[in-house]
Amino acid sequence: MEGKAKIIFPIFIAAIVVFIVSAFITFFNIDLRDFVPRRLSAFLLGWQVAAVTAVVALPFAQAATRRIVGLIEGET
DSSP states (O other): OOTTHHHHHHHHHHHHHHHHHHHHHHHHHSOGGGHHHHHHHHHHHHHHHHHHHHHHHHHHHHHHHHHHHHHHTTOO
């Protein structure tokens, strides 16, 4: 990935992951009547943290993945 896509892609991935994870965590921690407002709050806060983490961690994750795949495939 090049240019702006390096920033935009992890933000979208973070949104998708946090959307699903925050729904499960919120649903299992509260009763159903408080679900929607707490879910929205959890998602909005979680997405900010996840997006920043994804942008910062992406280069490390890509490098580690390339290295592991290289080791598996017998490359150096």
